[in-house]
Amino acid sequence: MKTSSYHYKTLKDSPSDAELISHKLMLRSSMIKLNASGIYTWLPLGLRSLKKVENIVRRNMDEAGAQEILMPMVQPSDLWEESKRLSEYGPELLRFEDRNDRSFVLGPTHEEIITDIARKTLNSPKDLPANYYQIQTKFRDEIRPRFGVMRSREFLMKDAYSFDIDENGMKESYGLMRDAYQKIFNAIGFDYRIVSADSGAIGGSASEEFHVLADSGEDKIIFSDDELFASNLELFGEKSDQEIIDQLHKKDGKKYSIKKGIEVGHIFQLGDKYSKSLSLSIQTSEGNINPLMGCYGIGISRIIAASIEQNYDEDGIIFPRSIAPFEAIIIIVGNDKNLLSEAESLKDDLTKIGVDSIIDDRNDSPGKKFKDADLTGIPFQLIVSEKNQKENLLELKIRSEGTSLKENKQNILTKLKP
Numbered sequence: 001m002k003t004s005s006y007h008y009k010t011l012k013d014s015p016s017d018a019e020l021i022s023h024k025l026m027l028r029s030s031m032i033k034l035n036a037s038g039i040y041t042w043l044p045l046g047l048r049s050l051k052k053v054e055n056i057v058r059r060n061m062d063e064a065g066a067q068e069i070l071m072p073m074v075q076p077s078d079l080w081e082e083s084k085r086l087s088e089y090g091p092e093l094l095r096f097e098d099r100n101d102r103s104f105v106l107g108p109t110h111e112e113i114i115t116d117i118a119r120k121t122l123n124s125p126k127d128l129p130a131n132y133y134q135i136q137t138k139f140r141d142e143i144r145p146r147f148g149v150m151r152s153r154e155f156l157m158k159d160a161y162s163f164d165i166d167e168n169g170m171k172e173s174y175g176l177m178r179d180a181y182q183k184i185f186n187a188i189g190f191d192y193r194i195v196s197a198d199s200g201a202i203g204g205s206a207s208e209e210f211h212v213l214a215d216s217g218e219d220k221i222i223f224s225d226d227e228l229f230a231s232n233l234e235l236f237g238e239k240s241d242q243e244i245i246d247q248l249h250k251k252d253g254k255k256y257s258i259k260k261g262i263e264v265g266h267i268f269q270l271g272d273k274y275s276k277s278l279s280l281s282i283q284t285s286e287g288n289i290n291p292l293m294g295c296y297g298i299g300i301s302r303i304i305a306a307s308i309e310q311n312y313d314e315d316g317i318i319f320p321r322s323i324a325p326f327e328a329i330i331i332i333v334g335n336d337k338n339l340l341s342e343a344e345s346l347k348d349d350l351t352k353i354g355v356d357s358i359i360d361d362r363n364d365s366p367g368k369k370f371k372d373a374d375l376t377g378i379p380f381q382l383i384v385s386e387k388n389q390k391e392n393l394l395e396l397k398i399r400s401e402g403t404s405l406k407e408n409k410q411n412i413l414t415k416l417k418p
Contacts, residue, residue: 022305030043162177263302318379393407
């Protein structure tokens with residue numbers, strides 16, 4: 001793959017209405033394109049990162065025993081009437097009618113749909129426990145979409161739903177998902193905290209949020225220095241930050257910190273909220289029971305923006321290797337035709353060791369190529385030039401460290417091998 005035939009287009013300046021650094025850099029690096037308020041197209045570079053996040057999530061969900069399905073974005077309103085959320089959810093729920101005057105909603109979440117599926121397919125205790133997940137587009141009609149894909153109206157989400165025979169089973173499923181989430185966010189490379197949270201419109205008896213620490217976060221979280229306690233500040237009501245710190249310190253003598261966080265995941269113990277309202281029941285030796293549910297969400301598209309908020313400098317994005325659109329970019333410096341052949345050979349070598357790369361073969365100045373590589377956040381820059389060719393060396397620039405080195409090709413490949 002070469003940049004000359006790829007959608008590798010960058011902008012010098014950020015749009016004036018972009019506020020967060022992630023929004024500015026995603027637009028400048030041509031990862032996304034605005035179509036309407038809170039609605040974006042993911043362009044090739046951005047989509048590659050998005051797919052890498054999906055793959056990390058999918059791998060860990062599969063390993064945890066969840067089964068992937070795909071539910072419709074368009075949902076019948078009568079299911080929402082059964083759960084009583086049609087009137088409770090509020091104006092973020094977009095409602096419409098088809099040509100036959102049947103009422104539908106665009107799904108902001110899928111508890112109703114999955115419970116309807118479960119009541120038609122889960123027939124006995126032998127069918128439990130069960131856990132289903134999907135990676136699907138959601139729509140919430142935000143009153144004021146902002147911050148790019150951080151708070152958009154249409155977004156990509158992973159949501160999972162577990163069904164268990166009793167409370168112990170529900171808690172065990174919840175624990176499995178909690179562990180899977182930690183593996184996911186560790187693999188991505190986040191600095192994050194797991195915090196107690198309000199269940200909100202989803203409902204249930206208990207919930208926790210996964211927050212990426214970033215100065216641009218909309219939520220405030222408090223946690224002890226030993227990290228045995230963490231909570232969203234909204235659970236403490238109207239008290240000031242200092243009052244909350246003093247209250248907790250007086251209780252246990254620990255030191256506490258308050259930082260801003262970006263919510264990228266939320267897990268819930270739902271109990272029988274939906275199984276009761278939608279009449280999901282299973283016949284057991286002790287009579288009919290309503291299975292207890294859990295719900296587990298991850299903001300797939302939001303993860304890209306959250307990662308940028310944690311990883312950038314004055315030159316642009318610094319993607320972790322795990323979700324970078326390409327792991328390496330081979331930059332050709334010079335006009336010698338042999339350089340392209342060398343770059344293509346190097347790309348083949350990278351492919352063999354499992355490193356995905358792209359060749360920058362554009363007829364642009366070296367400065368433009370280096371600036372674009374820095375802006376787009378590709379972790380490794382490999383420079384192929386006439387000088388390096390004569391010295392039989394390969395130059396490597398490591399984006400996250402801002403360092404460069406020259407060694408023979410085999411040594412460089414060994415360093416880059418995953």
